[in-house]
Amino acid sequence: MSPRPLLRRSPGRLPLRAAALALTAGLAGGLAAAQPQSQSQPPAALPQVVAPKAAEAPPPGPAPAPVPAIAPDSAKETPVQAAPPPPKPPAPPARRTRYDVAVLEALDKVTAESLRFEAPVGRPIRYRTLVFTVKACERTAPDEPVDDSVAYLTIDSQPRALPGKPALSPRQVFKGWMYASSPGLHPLEHPVYDAWLITCRATVPVNPPPTPPAAAPAAAPAVAKPEPAAKPAPTPPPPAPKPLPEVVATPTPASPPTP
Template sequence: MRRLRALMLAGGLMVAGAVAAQTTPPAPQAPASGPEPTPQPAPAAPGPILPDAPASLPVPPPEPAPEPQAEAPAAPEPKAPEEPEEPKPPMKRARYDVAILQALDKVTAETIRFEAPVGQPIRYKSLVFTVRACELSAPDEPTPDAVAYLTIDSQPKAVQGRPTPPARQVFRGWMYAASPGLNPVEHPVYDAWLITCRAASPVRGG
């Protein structure tokens, strides 16, 4: 009996030792002797990441700077309206007291030049000339001229044994020495026109 117990105890101890051997970790092994490792330098810190440089583009030529514009002059102040000058009165024509006339007989081609004082009737054959005014143009007129206002009456002379025809007026108006045809005498036998005005001294115009 004792021997059996001893065997059982010995077997139990062996089993326990085997279990302990399995559960116990193996002891660390000493490192193998060799050359010590060379220390490596620490890695450099990474630099900033730069974007890729863009492709080179053509640079446009510089635009010329605009020329400085001259400042516009200031508008002048409005001037007060000037009063219009009063027109000068026209100069008066010089009046004379004698008109120089010329008459023509269309039948005989006879011509005669004679003087006719203002207001005094002058007969030439069957015509009677009565000058009412005779003037010369003023210095401010563009064309020098002589003008006369007169009447011409046809008054045939009485012939013995024949009835005298009644008098009639054949002309009344202004005659112009520079333009005789402007207002001519209309008569079948006679014609007349103004030459000029003449006097020793001009008559004061009224």
């Protein structure tokens, strides 16, 4: 191995190197001097953030006075409410007053003759070839809206029996109720005669309002006496059939029924 050749230093480069070394030493000294000074100074304090204060609660007021406990009174009992009374039953409807006589009026359409007559209840009355039999006659009750007379009757057509010949059987031409205020509501339909109800009449009504019975006087004690033996009564003969009462028509002005 051959030795390296020695380099010759030129005299012009030495001052440059010395200047560079001096500059490097100066920089290192400056850094060493500055480092202790910076470590001795304390770090700057960070700004503190102040939290807002909470609102202060108002001071507590005075405590309420305790309510004294009331002891239950065992002597007093709670009143029990009575049950409401049951509703009253409705009053019964008023009864119609019945009478024993009906006032009728008949009209002959051929001769224009009319006759007003009375027909007792249950008794047949003849007017020419008609026989009237009134079954009931009554007036409306006070609580009804219309004051009216109504009659239930039957009317039979039966000509008179000729002498020596048997009587013909009757033929019913009307059966039902007649109304004095409305003669055309249920009229008699006959080609020759017409009839309608006028009113109901009686001196004493058949079913008057009840009256309290009077106190009967005290009867004296009866003395028992022996009674004689009763004799059997003779059997009466059967009654003969009575002819129907005849209503004699008298000429009067015609009065047709009001509609």
